[in-house]
Amino acid sequence: MNQTTEGRRQKRRRPDLNTVYSINADGSRNFIQPADVIGKWQVIRNSINFLLMLVYVGLPWLQIADKPAVLINLPSRQAWIFGFSYTNQDFYLVSVLLTAAGFLLFVLTALLGRIWCGYACPQTVFMEGVFRKFERLLEGGRVARIRRNQGPLNFDKFWRKTVKHILFIFLSALIAHIFLSYFFPAKEVLKLVATGFSGHSNALFWTLFWTGILYFNFSWFREQTCLIICPYGRLQSSLIDADTIVIGYDEARGEPRTKGAEGGDCVDCYRCVEVCPTGIDIRNGLQMECIGCANCIDACNEIMKKIDKPEGLVRYDSQTGFETGKRKSFIRPRLYVYLLMALVGLTVATFAVNSRTSFHANVLRARGMPYAIEGERIRNLVNLHIQNKNSEQSLFTIEVAEELRESFEIIVPLKQLRLKSMEDGETPIIVYCTFDDYKEPFPIFITVSDSLTGNSKQLEVMFKGP
Ligand code: SF4
Ligand code: SF4
Missing domain, CATH: 2.60.40.10 (Immunoglobulins)
Structure with missing residues (x-):
């Protein structure tokens, strides 16, 4: 690293534990431009994202017993879900099922940390799996995006930004229309689109409303949804313990972080920070902003391969594993309490579903x-x-x-x-x-x-x- 580059790094603000990196000291937004990364966890995540999107798009088209697999008809207060029909009298089932699902999420979090956020939350699936990919396609990699954003408004910047935002509006509208097809039969939604929603001002209003919300979220608000709005991130600290599998940095192996024989395995290349979609430095320890996307694992593994060191300086492990190198323990009272609560919820839900009359x-x-x-x-x-x-x-x-x-x-x-x-x-x-x-x-x-x-x-x- 030459002195000029090092000088720039010194001046550049680095993530710390006292401030939110995506917000500047004056309250303005510090837009995060995560770098591209390839690796095992990206392949797994992209595959899961693809499957989940397929489910999201396909469910309203799937027919079971001549009815859509999932259709919630709000005006008539009826719903068809996987071949079963429900009315407003069955609404209590929603609370029972949500309670059971909530406790299952507790079990999952106690076991595997924010695995839901990284692999299955719609915010991450669409942000990282769709919008970010198109942004990279149109505006290039991290460095090109940062330079263009800081540069003057020339023709190149203008057309790329314009096309990107038109595409983002289209994608937001597409997601909103698919969402609508959970409330109107999918074929009806196509007819509504063809007729310009004539006579369906309510459907038009909600579709435009959700298009606007999605566009705002995916084009501007982005990781702030996870940091500010979503309560789950804040809840995780009370759900996990020292044996929960989280993404972390092996301090004992990595420190002192420097290049050269006297240092640890971390060469302070900053790559794990550059790929982070929430802009944090995983080397500062587990943080509320971490959405468990595993970008930093793949990024660090790339570096480890290049410098001929074993992979896993940043990896999935428990706090106990990072500190003592011991195996993970599954005998933890909190895990069994959550599991018991989830099983009670599931039993009640199963009983409630089975005992509903025809x-x-x-x-x-x-x-x-x-x-x-x-x-x-x-x-x-x-x-x-x-x-x-x-x-x-x-x-x-x-x-x-x-x-x-x-x-x-x-x-x-x-x-x-x-x-x-x-x-x-x-x-x-x-x-x-x-x-x-x-x-x-x-x-x-x-x-x-x-x-x-x-x-x-x-x-x-x-x-x-x-
Ligand atoms: S710290 Fe790593 S896992 Fe957490 S959000 Fe950043 S890149 Fe993803
Ligand atoms: S990617 Fe790995 S080597 Fe590079 S700074 Fe992060 S932890 Fe250190």
Whole structure:
């Protein structure tokens, strides 16, 4: 390293533990331009990113039992998820499933640190897997980007920036439209686009809204989402312990960081910092800003190969592993507590999903007086409402308890209701009782049976009189 380069490095601000590197002392933004890196972890991450994007794009097009694999119809408060249909009455399942998923994430974090952030979070998947790649394609590598950004606005800078931002708007709109296809059938979304969302101002508004948010996020806000908005990064410090596998720097092996025989393995080349998308120096220890992308591992391994030293100066290991060289321990109370909580959540979720009925039925008294007098008789009118929650059409049979029929007159105009998936149906039920037979309010039992699943449900409503 010549003296001029070294001088520039001295002047350049270096990441530290007291400041956020992406924000300057005056509060302005210090835009991070991570360098390109290739290596084993990049191949793994790119493959996972590709698969996840495939799932994201493909799910609304995948058909299960003639319905999209995932479709949430907000206006009708219905959802089809992997062949099962749900209504707003099943909404409690969302909280149960989210709780179970949350505890599973706790287990994952206690075991493997921020593996979710680095490999599966949509922010990282789209930022590193899509937007950053196009940016590199149009604006070149780190040095070219920094020079161009600092240079005057000439034609070269103008066209590259213009094309990049047009592309970013297009990509944001594409992601927003795919997101929309989780709420509208994908083919309908194509029709909406073809007709310019005519008559669907709500869908247009939300699509434009999300396009704007995504464009802002991926073109400007970037790593600030992980640093400022996402609560998970802050939570991780309370979830991990000394045996959690994290990305770290082997200080014992690397220090003193310098070139030459007297130094450790770290040659202070700064490469691990240059590739970091959040601009931190992993050699300062585990930091909240680290999103676990493994760029620094691949970058340092490249250097180690060049200087003929073993790989793994920056690697996945536990704090205990870095400090003592001992193997990782999986016997940790916190891990089992999280696992237990996740299993409880999953058991409750499985039980809740399995115990949900294939239809919803309720009975409501007709509006107005609870009864009517017709000559010598008292009349009660109730409405039976059924909703078919099966993913197919089904026939619902309505029966009233036999012993009631002998003593009282019961009229059920529709004894069977054929309902399509998620369709609602209603029938009135009229019950007559003579004044002589009526002593006090008594229950009427109505049984509804689903021919498709064999499920049945008994409902109770009180017969009332004067
Ligand atoms: S420190 Fe390493 S793993 Fe963490 S965000 Fe930076 S490059 Fe990625
Ligand atoms: S890439 Fe490796 S050798 Fe270079 S500064 Fe980082 S830890 Fe040191």
